[in-house]
Amino acid sequence: MKIAIASGKGGTGKTTLATNLAHLLSQKFPVVLADLDVEEPNSGFFIKGEKIQEKKVFRMIPEWDQDKCVLCGNCQRVCKFNAVIKLGEEILVFNQLCHGCYACSELCPQNALPMTSYEVGKITEFRQNDLHFLEGRLNVGEEQAVPVIKETINFAEKKFAPGILRIFDAPPGTSCPVIEATKDVDYIILITEPTPFGLYDLKLAVEVMRELKKDFGIVINRHGIGNNDVIRYCKDERIPLIGKIPNMKTAAETYAKGGLLSETIPEIRNALEKIIDNLRTLEVLS
Amino acid sequence: MKIAFTTKGTDWDSPIDPRFGRTDYILMYDEDKDVLTAIDxxxxxEVAHGAGPRTAQKLFEQKPDVLITGNGPGGNAARALQQGNIKIVTGAGTMTAKQAYDAYKDGKLKSRK
Known part of the structure; x- marks a missing residue:
């Protein structure tokens, strides 16, 4: 079983829910938690453990071989991303625009654009008792998160037994990184805050999940602030509201120190247990 | 000397488009021949990715000596323009092409190396 925790809006509690849920569940059975918010991974602030290994992530980009090139310009015609352009007698490759599709390389009549590997990030594996934690991290200055997300998911797939629960801490938003982090999971928890901003971005995330034809439910974080519009929205749209995490000052204090809320705040632990019960009722968890 | 402007229209009174990659037009002024041409x-x-390099390439083909624009090109486009030895002049984002040309001649615009 694979569960992704996503949101439209950033800062609504994806990491809080992912780390606390994974930690709590790992006291019952083995769990893999993967931080797929590779542009700013922060699950590692809350999950400490023994470092098992580190693996570099590479992606493939074309490299111009000036001696072989006859300047036919075919490469720039086939590139849909304008990542390869011909300027006079030079071919320029823009790594950050390249999506690694190989078109320019494969279709070059002179083999003057061989693909070469290029380091874009890393995956680190940690272990804390029955909690296996993977952190995907994109190198500073890199713009494309998807290759690192894809590799981190692959790592989680290959390294652990198929039956083990996998929880993905997804990136925020509704663009390619979120799609990559959620497209192959069994269930998605969308976490939001009960405010107009939270609801607005939640609706965008719901649209994406419906487009992907995914099974999903909603958790309200910081329940007690804002208004009841999210609850009303879930009812109107017939989306399961699977949990409400109360708004508490102690939660903010604990979070700011890198602590797990389920350990020290009984109200939050209860809310998490209720989410687990609801996931069982929905047959997401066994 | 050939001077290029990023503009929202096709004549001297057109406002400068402060954006480089997504400019509507490139206005080319050939000082020696006193001819003004607009490139659409x-x-x-329609281009989702890489507007900067794409426009840079279009500009490169015109072989200008100077580019007068607003905000200045981003990293990708700047790299392409460097290749063409095009001098980049910025800060004309609120002017018309004519005003920008005069300001450039009076040395009132910033050059970027």
């Missing part, structure tokens, strides 16, 4: 770049709105 409006199809750039």
């Amino acid at each position: 770049n409006t199809d750039i709105s």
